[in-house]
Amino acid sequence: MAMNMNLYSRGDRIFVRANMVLIGLFTLSTLYPFIYVAAVSFSSGFDARAGNVVFHPVGTTIAAYERVLSERMFWISYGNTFIYTIGGTITSLAFLIPGAYALSRPDLFGRRFWNLLVAFTMWFNAGLIPFFLNMRDLGLLDSYFGIIIGFAVNGFNLILLRNFFESIPSSFEEAARMDGANDFQVLWKVYVPLSKPAIATVALFCMVSRWNGFFWAMVLLRDEEKIPLQVYLRHTIVTLSDDQEFSATLLTSPYSVETVTAAIIVCSIIPVLIIYPFIQKYFEKGILLGGVKE
Amino acid sequence: MIVAGIVITAFSPSAGIINTIIGWFGIEPIYFLTKPEWFRPIFIGTGIWQEAGFQSIVYLAAIAGVSPTLYESAVVDGASRWQMMWRITLPSIMSTIIIMLIIRIGNLLEVSFEMVILLYQPATYETADVVNTYIFRQGLQGGQYDIAAAAGLFNAVVAFVLVITANSLSKRYSRTSLW
Amino acid sequence: MRHLTLTAALLTGTAIATPALADGHLKIVDEPLELTIQMNHARYPRYQEDWPVEQAARALTNIHLVDATVGSNTRTDENTGKTEALNLMLATGEIPDIVGSSRLKDFVNQYGPEGAFFPLNDLIEEHAPNLKAYFESRPEIRSAISAADGNMYYIPYLPDGKYGRAYFIRYDWLETLGLEVPETVEEFENALRAFRDGDPNGNGLKDEIPYFARQWPEFIRLVTLWDGRSSGSDTYHDFYVDDGQIKHPYAGEGYREGIKNLARWYEEGLVDTEVFTRGSSAREYLLSENLGGATHDWFASTSGYNRLSTEIDGFVFKAFAPPASVSGKRIEEHRRIPIKPDGWAIGYTNEHPVETIKYFDFWFSPEGRRLANFGVEGQQYTLEDGEPIFTDELLNGGPVNNQLYAVGAQLQARGYFQDYEYERQWSNKFALEGIALYDEGDYLIDQFLGVAFNADEQKVYDRYWPSIRDFMLERQQGWILGNGDVEADWDGYMAQLDSMGYGDVLEVMQSAYERQYNN
Numbered sequence: 001m002a003m004n005m006n007l008y009s010r011g012d013r014i015f016v017r018a019n020m021v022l023i024g025l026f027t028l029s030t031l032y033p034f035i036y037v038a039a040v041s042f043s044s045g046f047d048a049r050a051g052n053v054v055f056h057p058v059g060t061t062i063a064a065y066e067r068v069l070s071e072r073m074f075w076i077s078y079g080n081t082f083i084y085t086i087g088g089t090i091t092s093l094a095f096l097i098p099g100a101y102a103l104s105r106p107d108l109f110g111r112r113f114w115n116l117l118v119a120f121t122m123w124f125n126a127g128l129i130p131f132f133l134n135m136r137d138l139g140l141l142d143s144y145f146g147i148i149i150g151f152a153v154n155g156f157n158l159i160l161l162r163n164f165f166e167s168i169p170s171s172f173e174e175a176a177r178m179d180g181a182n183d184f185q186v187l188w189k190v191y192v193p194l195s196k197p198a199i200a201t202v203a204l205f206c207m208v209s210r211w212n213g214f215f216w217a218m219v220l221l222r223d224e225e226k227i228p229l230q231v232y233l234r235h236t237i238v239t240l241s242d243d244q245e246f247s248a249t250l251l252t253s254p255y256s257v258e259t260v261t262a263a264i265i266v267c268s269i270i271p272v273l274i275i276y277p278f279i280q281k282y283f284e285k286g287i288l289l290g291g292v293k294e
Numbered sequence: 295m296i297v298a299g300i301v302i303t304a305f306s307p308s309a310g311i312i313n314t315i316i317g318w319f320g321i322e323p324i325y326f327l328t329k330p331e332w333f334r335p336i337f338i339g340t341g342i343w344q345e346a347g348f349q350s351i352v353y354l355a356a357i358a359g360v361s362p363t364l365y366e367s368a369v370v371d372g373a374s375r376w377q378m379m380w381r382i383t384l385p386s387i388m389s390t391i392i393i394m395l396i397i398r399i400g401n402l403l404e405v406s407f408e409m410v411i412l413l414y415q416p417a418t419y420e421t422a423d424v425v426n427t428y429i430f431r432q433g434l435q436g437g438q439y440d441i442a443a444a445a446g447l448f449n450a451v452v453a454f455v456l457v458i459t460a461n462s463l464s465k466r467y468s469r470t471s472l473w
Numbered sequence: 474m475r476h477l478t479l480t481a482a483l484l485t486g487t488a489i490a491t492p493a494l495a496d497g498h499l500k501i502v503d504e505p506l507e508l509t510i511q512m513n514h515a516r517y518p519r520y521q522e523d524w525p526v527e528q529a530a531r532a533l534t535n536i537h538l539v540d541a542t543v544g545s546n547t548r549t550d551e552n553t554g555k556t557e558a559l560n561l562m563l564a565t566g567e568i569p570d571i572v573g574s575s576r577l578k579d580f581v582n583q584y585g586p587e588g589a590f591f592p593l594n595d596l597i598e599e600h601a602p603n604l605k606a607y608f609e610s611r612p613e614i615r616s617a618i619s620a621a622d623g624n625m626y627y628i629p630y631l632p633d634g635k636y637g638r639a640y641f642i643r644y645d646w647l648e649t650l651g652l653e654v655p656e657t658v659e660e661f662e663n664a665l666r667a668f669r670d671g672d673p674n675g676n677g678l679k680d681e682i683p684y685f686a687r688q689w690p691e692f693i694r695l696v697t698l699w700d701g702r703s704s705g706s707d708t709y710h711d712f713y714v715d716d717g718q719i720k721h722p723y724a725g726e727g728y729r730e731g732i733k734n735l736a737r738w739y740e741e742g743l744v745d746t747e748v749f750t751r752g753s754s755a756r757e758y759l760l761s762e763n764l765g766g767a768t769h770d771w772f773a774s775t776s777g778y779n780r781l782s783t784e785i786d787g788f789v790f791k792a793f794a795p796p797a798s799v800s801g802k803r804i805e806e807h808r809r810i811p812i813k814p815d816g817w818a819i820g821y822t823n824e825h826p827v828e829t830i831k832y833f834d835f836w837f838s839p840e841g842r843r844l845a846n847f848g849v850e851g852q853q854y855t856l857e858d859g860e861p862i863f864t865d866e867l868l869n870g871g872p873v874n875n876q877l878y879a880v881g882a883q884l885q886a887r888g889y890f891q892d893y894e895y896e897r898q899w900s901n902k903f904a905l906e907g908i909a910l911y912d913e914g915d916y917l918i919d920q921f922l923g924v925a926f927n928a929d930e931q932k933v934y935d936r937y938w939p940s941i942r943d944f945m946l947e948r949q950q951g952w953i954l955g956n957g958d959v960e961a962d963w964d965g966y967m968a969q970l971d972s973m974g975y976g977d978v979l980e981v982m983q984s985a986y987e988r989q990y991n992n
Contacts (some may be wrong), residue, residue, distance in 0.1 A: 231546055417951055
């Protein structure tokens, strides 16, 4: 960083400050939904429903958390979400990295065709029922493995990673080839270390989509013991809104569907907040530079 | 859903922050969400606000992959920050930008359906309706899956034609392509 | 092949019929018989065999329901009516013996005539005395659930209790301002105006919102005060029947007059400016902030807000009788729907259709109905003078319906006839008071129960109706918001409806209606 300071002329400094103010304001505004959700989760059910919450909790209570954390299904589905997220991300990377490498090779047989095929899946899919039947016939219904393997490869991530691989100067690979490296060694020793930011990005996308994914889990799982957190969240919303519609106790209950939903969301965001800094370090600059020096 | 709620509150004529701010300039409160001419700016603004974080991670990763030596030699040549951005950063991440653009073009028809449903009103149908919401209302009675399925396929075909076009243009002018 | 199996099953089924119910006890079979069931409802991911109600039904009938639900974690979307789980079930090709679901009607009425479900008419006629008696007493229900081929394919959940929404007003505000409870539309308008101007909440600010609604169509519903209509059923914007003729409310003279006046109310600030977007929080917010004056909403839940009297001095928010319209008519347009599209049906591979219909019939017997409504005797209720009375433990143990759902009672993906008594026992006293008021005046009007189209009619309806409806709503909201004048635009509006095929839609509605209800 010290060296970088020399890069700045006076005009640059103004430019950078203006940038920081703008980005800061924008970040604050995008942070707002989270602040709002957190505030709602600690508010009384009535105030949350009435829309009295803006920045801070109104009628502060932890009733929503008590309700959420005391449910057995919350913990089970939370655990399941970890299994799907960790298992899914590792599996995805195991397929995506070699896949993207292969697709990035100019000498791959039928390269255009394979890439077209991958792109095709981004817009065309068989739809719910054929996919369900397919999974059923493969015996992958109602299993952790089915959910993890069935959604391991996603066209967008594959193309993104391929694009990053393609942007790596060929001189790096040529040097490795001179030393007699085969494709696996080239991938592992050259491409993977040089693409850390890209792999981190793709890993992050996989994690987030696993973490938030609910639709297929809903369709493919029968056993409630295997559902992820997001499915549980939806169940809770449905049940509680129904209660609220009919129940005469809605005015006295310390929580409401809004506060319980917010509490579950807050609980589900915490691991993401913990993990992100670890991923972020891969976004630091100078990786290619390091490559040159080695 | 939460975002839609925040948007509705923000644009509310009585308590919304937007109307409070324009109130300082002596402008009467506007019931934005029932005004057809306001729907698009609100919807687009919301979309950018909502997705900027996610999208910027991709560019962040791309920028992180740019070799610092390029910047160092630029400094030696006396380039300003602004020039470095234009001459080094942008060209270096251009292929990522183009790939993202092509993919976004393919998703033109996939505008956030739920968001429209949550934000629109009969009064704003004329500017708010997208293919999917229109289909949604068409099929409302009795769950017409055939219509929904046909519309889905149609959307996919249109999207793919757009992608093919964008891709071949990109290949011609920038040598970046999806396949 | 499918039809062959179906006929074969019917024949075998008829052959082993036994007159169990006629003997006065409820055993349907001597040896326990297991039937598989698919059950989808927002509340129940699947059928739970350990529900006390299921256990009691087993003991009484010897029929054991066994869960075989496909897609149990997909919930039927109550808003869009999407029945993902039912489609999955159909796709697997294995339809369980019994299929129970919310939003079942359209599904069985489409696939039933194609052979996926048993037609129930003959089975009911021969084996189900309770169901038969019920349908004989309520022929319009039978007509309403029938498919276009004239057959019934499911036994519905039949809600009980007539009253749904009612007019509510701040009685204490009226008193503060020296006003009587409004009896006519003029008096109602005056009361709202007084709410706006007279500072009934006494905070010195002109911040009162005279009329508000959680759902904006409840604002449009006020056109009934000018002899218009807003809907013929508990679905918004639905058709209605006027003297045997199907009509749409948004093409009537009274509607024009009503919209003209509602636009004026809106402009004058008698109605919440944000009525179109305030949404479900309107009631909580406006009542708890002491801002809202009147609304049209559900009896039970709205009455519950009188608890606010502990926080707002003198707070009384009670139902009042529908104000007389300009022509002096007093009607309450909304009522509870007597029949739901939820219920259960018999899958075509069921080898025991007769036992199954007897089982369905069991739930319409006095014992079965009590079980479905109140739960298990000695657990959820006790019998006093032959009447089921909920235990204090249940009444004081949180939301009553929740506790009943938990034991498998009030299961709305089961075909049963609800008993209003179940709800009365835990209703708020203000709600009961309001209901008595509405009962006295007999303000309810007949409902349109829907029609089953044949394929040609469906085609016409699907082709024209959605765009007409969009156009109607677009204009409606435009007029209210001051975008155009209903009087000036009316002729053009009607001409536009005609050119969009409104006449054709009415024609197919009418022909379907006559086929279904006039024979």
